[in-house]
Amino acid sequence: MTFFNDRIFGVLMIVLAVAYGWGTTQFPEPFGGTEAVGPETFPLLLAIVLALSSLYMVVRPDPDNAWPWSRTGVELIIAVVVLILYAMLLQPLGFIISTTLAVGTLCWRMGAVPLKAYVTGAVAGVVVFLLFNFALDLALPLGLLSFLEVS
Template sequence: MSGLGDRILGLGLLVLAVAYGWTAQQWPEPFGGAEGVGPETFPTILSVVLVAGSLYLMVKPDPDAQWPLGKTALELLISLVVLVIYAMLLEPLGFVIATTLAVGTLSWRMGARPVRAFLTGLVSAVVVFVLFNYGLDLSLPAGLLEVS
């Protein structure tokens, strides 16, 4: 039965996508009424893309897929742990600090020198923070950098 692993992964991702999209729709309406772009917009878009990708995996799996072993599997596990820790630190540390640490760590694990990796993390975090907070008027958590 070729492609069984892809189908199982696709089913798991589909469940995750539906739960994620449903949770995004449960957020309270922002003060002042409904708007075209609100806090649920970006997670909803992500869930739709994830649904499409998971359905593709289930309908058209790779017949020759090889699950990673050894060092590659370890790197994937490290990436997963970094992303879970990132989600846990996002509110208390704030978007810029948490994203700098996560992107820097992932870049470093992919082979970048540590200084360049964390500089990339910092620049990308600041650019995305400014884009979302000021360009799209969607607040990201400031955390430790919040000005009272």
């Protein structure tokens, strides 16, 4: 029976990869429309890697794995819920606040002291935001912090 765990998970991840890949095609066309690398390039590459990795899990499952029904299983469910909430709150709360909450919660669930976990989340959110906005010139949503936006 344990052979089917990887296969079930692999099929679910293939479905996710297809949905994610389809979602990348829904991005608006960049101004000019002639760029070889657009906003969908990196997410599309992630979808392809996810699909190939998942296909490997379906074709060659691990012979000895069982679903973690213990504390590990609960932690995995918490992580999935945190990531879903992160995606839902990214636009209204903004990148920095959402990232602080998500990274902080995940660090805390992995055993960090709550204060250090959320400080790590805040630093990660600010650093990645600054990298994307200024080094890569890619805008991330500010959400509740939109008053910080420079005109």
